[in-house]
Amino acid sequence: MKTILFAIATTAIIFLSSCKPEQEFLSPEQILKEKEAVQNVIKTYNDASEDRNFAKIVETLAEEVKFFGTDSAEIITTFPQFKEAIQLQWDEYERINYGHMQDVFIDMDPNGQLATIMYGQPVDLFKNGVHKHVYVRVQRTLKKQKGNWLIYSGIMGLANNTKIIPDQMQEETPAETTETK
Numbered sequence: 001m002k003t004i005l006f007a008i009a010t011t012a013i014i015f016l017s018s019c020k021p022e023q024e025f026l027s028p029e030q031i032l033k034e035k036e037a038v039q040n041v042i043k044t045y046n047d048a049s050e051d052r053n054f055a056k057i058v059e060t061l062a063e064e065v066k067f068f069g070t071d072s073a074e075i076i077t078t079f080p081q082f083k084e085a086i087q088l089q090w091d092e093y094e095r096i097n098y099g100h101m102q103d104v105f106i107d108m109d110p111n112g113q114l115a116t117i118m119y120g121q122p123v124d125l126f127k128n129g130v131h132k133h134v135y136v137r138v139q140r141t142l143k144k145q146k147g148n149w150l151i152y153s154g155i156m157g158l159a160n161n162t163k164i165i166p167d168q169m170q171e172e173t174p175a176e177t178t179e180t181k
Contacts, residue, residue: 025110034149035106038115038142041149046098052090054083062143062152070136070157095126113144120159135159 026034041060048056058079067076069085076082089096099122108115118139125132140154 026112030112031108034108034112034115038106038108038117038149039101039104041142041151042101042117042119042138042140045151049086049089050095050097054086057086060151062145062150064152066153068155093125093127095124097124097126099123115142115144115149116140117142 045057045060048054048060061082065076065079065082067082067085068074069076074085076085101119101121104117104119106115106117116139118137120135120137123134123136125134135158136156137159138154138156140151142149143152144150
């Protein structure tokens, strides 16, 4: 009887372990499509930030977030901290315009479930009639949840402006002379 139970248990274990789904790796075409989707999430986030649309920003975020800002004291680990940081940014500047992402690098796991994007980006800040052009370096890590890419961590820092191509860099100028959104 023990031998029969042992045989049944062994057979069941072998059968159940063989039913485990095979991991599917994405084709090169699928990887390109997923990388485009990752980049679109970042664009959506930036557009929502420009529009000061917090609800739209939240749609791009995972359930938990971890961010490091340009200030060493800016470490965000909860949604209330994130909302406060975004509101402070919106209160600080009348308008923020994000330029086109440059030097974009995206790395993704072969299953298309985890991705890291790094890029540079010109940013125009407007405050009290003054326009300031800066260049930032950004890194975001995204997870795929329920079929959607969502940002769950990242860091942003101001780049050394001496490395910016001269025609991309502007000195502070009155906002009236700059192009508006």
